[in-house]
Amino acid sequence: MTDLAAVKAALKTQAVETPSWAYGNSGTRFKVFAQQGVPRSPREKLDDAAQVHALTGVAPTVALHIPWDTVDDYAALAGYAEERGLRLGAINSNTFQDDDYRLGSICHPDAAVRRKAVGHLLECVDIMDATGSQDLKLWFADGTNYPGQDDLRGRQDRLAEGLAEVYARLGEGQRMLLEYKFFEPAFYATDVPDWGTAYAHCLKLGPKAQVVVDTGHHAPGTNIEFIVATLLREGKLGGFDFNSRFYADDDLMVGAADPFQLFRIMYEVVRGGGFTADVAFMLDQCHNIEPKVPAIIRSVMNVQEATAKALLVDAEALAAAQRAEDVLGANAVLMDAYNTDVRPLLAEVREEMGLDPDPMGAFARSGWAEKVVAERVGGEQAGWGA
Numbered sequence: 001m002t003d004l005a006a007v008k009a010a011l012k013t014q015a016v017e018t019p020s021w022a023y024g025n026s027g028t029r030f031k032v033f034a035q036q037g038v039p040r041s042p043r044e045k046l047d048d049a050a051q052v053h054a055l056t057g058v059a060p061t062v063a064l065h066i067p068w069d070t071v072d073d074y075a076a077l078a079g080y081a082e083e084r085g086l087r088l089g090a091i092n093s094n095t096f097q098d099d100d101y102r103l104g105s106i107c108h109p110d111a112a113v114r115r116k117a118v119g120h121l122l123e124c125v126d127i128m129d130a131t132g133s134q135d136l137k138l139w140f141a142d143g144t145n146y147p148g149q150d151d152l153r154g155r156q157d158r159l160a161e162g163l164a165e166v167y168a169r170l171g172e173g174q175r176m177l178l179e180y181k182f183f184e185p186a187f188y189a190t191d192v193p194d195w196g197t198a199y200a201h202c203l204k205l206g207p208k209a210q211v212v213v214d215t216g217h218h219a220p221g222t223n224i225e226f227i228v229a230t231l232l233r234e235g236k237l238g239g240f241d242f243n244s245r246f247y248a249d250d251d252l253m254v255g256a257a258d259p260f261q262l263f264r265i266m267y268e269v270v271r272g273g274g275f276t277a278d279v280a281f282m283l284d285q286c287h288n289i290e291p292k293v294p295a296i297i298r299s300v301m302n303v304q305e306a307t308a309k310a311l312l313v314d315a316e317a318l319a320a321a322q323r324a325e326d327v328l329g330a331n332a333v334l335m336d337a338y339n340t341d342v343r344p345l346l347a348e349v350r351e352e353m354g355l356d357p358d359p360m361g362a363f364a365r366s367g368w369a370e371k372v373v374a375e376r377v378g379g380e381q382a383g384w385g386a
């Protein structure tokens with residue numbers, strides 16, 4: 001039997017980090033469609049994020065992206081967040097939008113470019129010191145397009161060297177989270193293409209280096225929950241970049257393409273003790289055609305629903321069925337949890353937290369969307385700078 005009170009208590013302590021870039025304009029490589037009322041500064045992004053947290057109660061931190069969220073005074077930005085009931089979360093580095101990075105960043109054949117990239121990463125750690133952020137998020141667009149273009153092995157050596165320099169700079173309580181992605185923008189070889197490569201580098205670096213699983217960064221058919229279970233078992237799962245995909249790195253709302261996969265992932269998190277441990281649950285999404293703040297609220301709710309279902313799995317019944325070699329029975333225990341309509345449970349959880357049981361409706365009624373359209377006139381809307 002699952003303990004409903006414990007499930008509710010766990011859901012109340014959940015924390016989903018929202019990404020600053022999801023509040024700004026974004027698009028495909030073909031077109032960025034601007035939307036009215038989009039934030040024009042990191043502060044306005046935090047204003048929007050505060051709405052998401054106020055309505056869901058479980059989105060207390062916001063990830064920044066440097067240089068998209070560059071400000072003069074990061075401590076002041078952290079103070080601004082705090083006044084709105086938020087904290088600044090992971091600092092996302094950017095070593096992919098400068099002409100110098102055409103052939104890579106910390107894996108680049110030219111030492112001067114590598115130095116520049118490492119310099120940027122060290123600067124991101126300085127920012128973490130000022131904001132009180134715990135995590136430096138690293139995603140490298142590095143790779144090659146043609147066989148023979150560069151030395152695959154040499155690039156791994158350069159990667160290890162650059163990462164080690166940044167690792168040595170991390171302070172007490174700070175971590176580096178290394179993302180992998182199987183392709184794009186490089187098409188022949190990517191320098192951190194899979195969890196194994198990320199894991200090997202993190203293992204060598206030490207306990208402050210952890211792997212982050214971006215759910216959109218796998219080949220179709222990949223068993224992501226197996227990767228999650230394995231990384232958790234090895235103590236190397238630093239967090240998630242949640243989003244969903246139909247084809248490649250689509251950056252759609254988490255739980256939109258495959259809610260069953262999200263449930264299976266969250267079940268392994270619960271099973272592996274990751275729900276209470278130091279695993280960061282972040283979104284990494286772009287809302288190109290849909291209104292952004294409600295899309296982020298919906299995404300947070302999708303994570304909550306998958307988590308609630310995962311928490312509802314009757315662990316004892318499942319273990320008993322597995323021991324009894326009851327294939328269908330074991331599968332049924334998992335499916336019973338997945339097929340539970342957890343929306344009434346989450347509505348109750350919200351009411352107990354003093355929130356509106358219907359965050360989407362509450363946002364529509366709040367008038368926030370109309371207010372920012374009226375107020376955010378002039379200036380330059382925030383975007384991903386592509």
Ligand code: PSV
Pocket residue numbers: 065092093139179181214241249284
């Ligand atoms: C690019 O694929 C990416 O989505 C990575 O997943 C990063 O986390 C994100 O951009 C922000 O740099």
Ligand code: MN
Pocket residue numbers: 139179214241284
């Ligand atoms: Mn990501």
